[in-house]
Amino acid sequence: MRDLDPRVKLLWMVICTTGALVFYDPIWMMGLACFSLVGTLVLGADLKSFIARFRHFLGFLSFVVLLQVIFNRSGAPVLSINSFVLLYSAGLNRGIIIALRYFVILCAASVMVEENNRKVIAALTQMGIPYTFSFMLLTALRFLPLFRSSFSNALVAIQLRGVELNKIPWNKRLYFYSSLILPVVADAVVRAQQLATVMEARGFGALPQRTSYVQVAMKFKDWTFAILLFGLCGFAFKLYYFKF
Amino acid sequence: MIALEGKDLAFSYIDSPVLFSNVNIQVKKGECVALTGASGSGKSTLCHILAGIIPRSIEGNVQGKVFLLGDEIQTLSLVQTVQRVGMLFQNPDSQLFSPTVEDEIAFGPENLCLPREEIARRIAHSLQSVQMSEFRQARTNELSQGQKQLVALAAVLALEPKVLIFDEALAPLDSHHHGLVQEIIQTLKRRGKVILIVEHDPEEIKIVDRVYELRDRRIWEVYK
Ligand SMILES: Nc1ncnc2c1ncn2[C@@H]1O[C@H](COP(=O)(O)OP(=O)(O)O)[C@@H](O)[C@H]1O
Numbered sequence A: 001m002r003d004l005d006p007r008v009k010l011l012w013m014v015i016c017t018t019g020a021l022v023f024y025d026p027i028w029m030m031g032l033a034c035f036s037l038v039g040t041l042v043l044g045a046d047l048k049s050f051i052a053r054f055r056h057f058l059g060f061l062s063f064v065v066l067l068q069v070i071f072n073r074s075g076a077p078v079l080s081i082n083s084f085v086l087l088y089s090a091g092l093n094r095g096i097i098i099a100l101r102y103f104v105i106l107c108a109a110s111v112m113v114e115e116n117n118r119k120v121i122a123a124l125t126q127m128g129i130p131y132t133f134s135f136m137l138l139t140a141l142r143f144l145p146l147f148r149s150s151f152s153n154a155l156v157a158i159q160l161r162g163v164e165l166n167k168i169p170w171n172k173r174l175y176f177y178s179s180l181i182l183p184v185v186a187d188a189v190v191r192a193q194q195l196a197t198v199m200e201a202r203g204f205g206a207l208p209q210r211t212s213y214v215q216v217a218m219k220f221k222d223w224t225f226a227i228l229l230f231g232l233c234g235f236a237f238k239l240y241y242f243k244f
Numbered sequence B: 001m002i003a004l005e006g007k008d009l010a011f012s013y014i015d016s017p018v019l020f021s022n023v024n025i026q027v028k029k030g031e032c033v034a035l036t037g038a039s040g041s042g043k044s045t046l047c048h049i050l051a052g053i054i055p056r057s058i059e060g061n062v063q064g065k066v067f068l069l070g071d072e073i074q075t076l077s078l079v080q081t082v083q084r085v086g087m088l089f090q091n092p093d094s095q096l097f098s099p100t101v102e103d104e105i106a107f108g109p110e111n112l113c114l115p116r117e118e119i120a121r122r123i124a125h126s127l128q129s130v131q132m133s134e135f136r137q138a139r140t141n142e143l144s145q146g147q148k149q150l151v152a153l154a155a156v157l158a159l160e161p162k163v164l165i166f167d168e169a170l171a172p173l174d175s176h177h178h179g180l181v182q183e184i185i186q187t188l189k190r191r192g193k194v195i196l197i198v199e200h201d202p203e204e205i206k207i208v209d210r211v212y213e214l215r216d217r218r219i220w221e222v223y224k
């Protein structure tokens, strides 16, 4: 299944993320999350790097969920200490939905991250999208994890100079983090400039058209999968909105 | 015949003092010429000017002229330029941006809009030149520094430029790859490529015919 046409993978990704944004029911969300997880693994995301990515993401996720759970104070009380209600049912529901929503988007993105981007570019070009745009899009995506790594590099550099971040009060710590953002962006700009130079030195952008050495073609398997996806998607949305 | 010539070159980056002036440099057909100088003397900058990267991709005030196989570089299109001069940079990581070795090498010929059969021929041929044929399907981010630099060289060779510029491309290599790249450069020279090579210590490169040095904002020819 890993060699499915990138357009089918894109379709799968669009369906999952649309579902994640549309569904507002914890049961449906859980179903979608299972569907996305299975899809991610079947379509070729590497389990080990998926788990690593998920763990990186966990802190942010817990923070968002906590916000929802604490500040959404409607519905029936679920958990209370003495007479103070810690947790309401609507807050809990919302927390679960938000958590699963991000999880589904993470699953969907994982598949595209692992995909060979030349195949994606070939597919997009065959769909009539200009090649400069496709390269720009995929390069931008490739740059995102770079931000995280240069941010942590800068953090390590500061700590090596003897600043012990966990001994600093949090409001001053915030100041340190904000002072890191400028160098991180500057670093990314330098890298982007270098990349543009190297690409141009090999003739990128010289002609309005460009050959794609990699070719993609929809095979029988791809069509079958695409039609199945469409069918399933139509069925699910009908069931969700019209309950029959 | 002169293959690459910089004539009365003077240069400054935007809002910066003059980096060098009165620079004249010539590389003849069949020659391998070295360029040395202290760090920050402007070696990379001069290479960028000679390859047309300055002012096309990087801004700066260039005075003087660059001639590439007889034509002034300003009059050549990007397609013509990259088929005449190729440049290998110092950092292997910043030169590879494709998922696999094959994709990386196909990138240049794809930009020239060559037919796919020709691209296939060039991939096979340039991988053979750098002795990396068995890595054709390898992922670029899984290669060692030395292997990455070889792939970057193959990617430049796939454009089949007559003139090759190596900007301290050997510096980050281990001794095995250092020797290997020197051997490859020697073979390329024998096959008729014109080579300009930037090195801190040109004594390390046995095959150079002449040496230029950037010093005190001028260029000097150093006799071996
Ligand atoms: N893009 C740029 N903009 C401004 N100044 C630059 C740029 N690139 C290099 N420089 C400066 O120009 C000088 C020469 O750099 P460079 O040509 O890389 O020297 P070398 O390769 O000999 O070490 C250095 O002082 C460097 O800081």
Ligand SMILES: [Mg+2]
Pocket (backbone or CB within 6 Å): B043, B044, B045, B167, B168
């Ligand atoms: Mg340099």
